[in-house]
Amino acid sequence: MNPTRTRGPIVGSLCGAAVVISLAVTALGCGGASTATDTATGGDTTGPGQGSSGGLMEFGYIDSLKRKDAGFELRFDPAWFLSGLTANVAAAEDGAVEPGQPVPNDNYVVDEGHRLLTYRVPETAHVTVLTRGGDPAQFGATPITVGELAGILEGHNPLESPLYEPLSTGFWILVDIDTVRSLDQQYRP
Numbered sequence: 001m002n003p004t005r006t007r008g009p010i011v012g013s014l015c016g017a018a019v020v021i022s023l024a025v026t027a028l029g030c031g032g033a034s035t036a037t038d039t040a041t042g043g044d045t046t047g048p049g050q051g052s053s054g055g056l057m058e059f060g061y062i063d064s065l066k067r068k069d070a071g072f073e074l075r076f077d078p079a080w081f082l083s084g085l086t087a088n089v090a091a092a093e094d095g096a097v098e099p100g101q102p103v104p105n106d107n108y109v110v111d112e113g114h115r116l117l118t119y120r121v122p123e124t125a126h127v128t129v130l131t132r133g134g135d136p137a138q139f140g141a142t143p144i145t146v147g148e149l150a151g152i153l154e155g156h157n158p159l160e161s162p163l164y165e166p167l168s169t170g171f172w173i174l175v176d177i178d179t180v181r182s183l184d185q186q187y188r189p
């Protein structure tokens with residue numbers, strides 16, 4: 001028996017199965033980005049750039065948001081916002097909790113690298129921050145413009161209602177290649 005002949009149909013079958021699985025996962029994932037945003041922040045997920053187009057959801061911290069060209073440039077420090085078993089084991093390994101003990105509020109953030117990534121942010125990006133006057137059912141999520149967020153980061157608060165939490169609680173961003181489509185502040189009890 002020739003090994004090349006034996007592997008040919010198996011590899012072909014595996015490649016075919018991989019394509020079928022990939023298509024199934026893609027079909028199941030449609031619309032998942034808006035669910036992730038809604039779960040993470042309780043924010044409105046119907047703004048510009050939201051929906052079934054997909055994208056990468058990242059948690060992290062905004063270092064700067066500056067006007068550049070027709071939009072803005074974001075410098076972002078990504079981190080891992082962990083929950084459940086993943087959070088408990090990581091926290092125990094870091095010495096933040098005793099092994100076998102749960103983390104407070106079922107969340108633990110791992111921010112090891114502090115490498116800043118650069119993204120484009122159009123003026124039309126969807127932004128929510130948490131304010132005292134925001135929707136209580138959404139943890140105070142209040143839609144604002146990218147320009148207003150840049151102002152808050154520079155120390156000017158153009159909002160009528162004060163922030164409920166500092167911006168240092170972190171943000172979830174939805175990224176399409178190098179462009180941020182949404183920024184939603186994370187509620188941290």
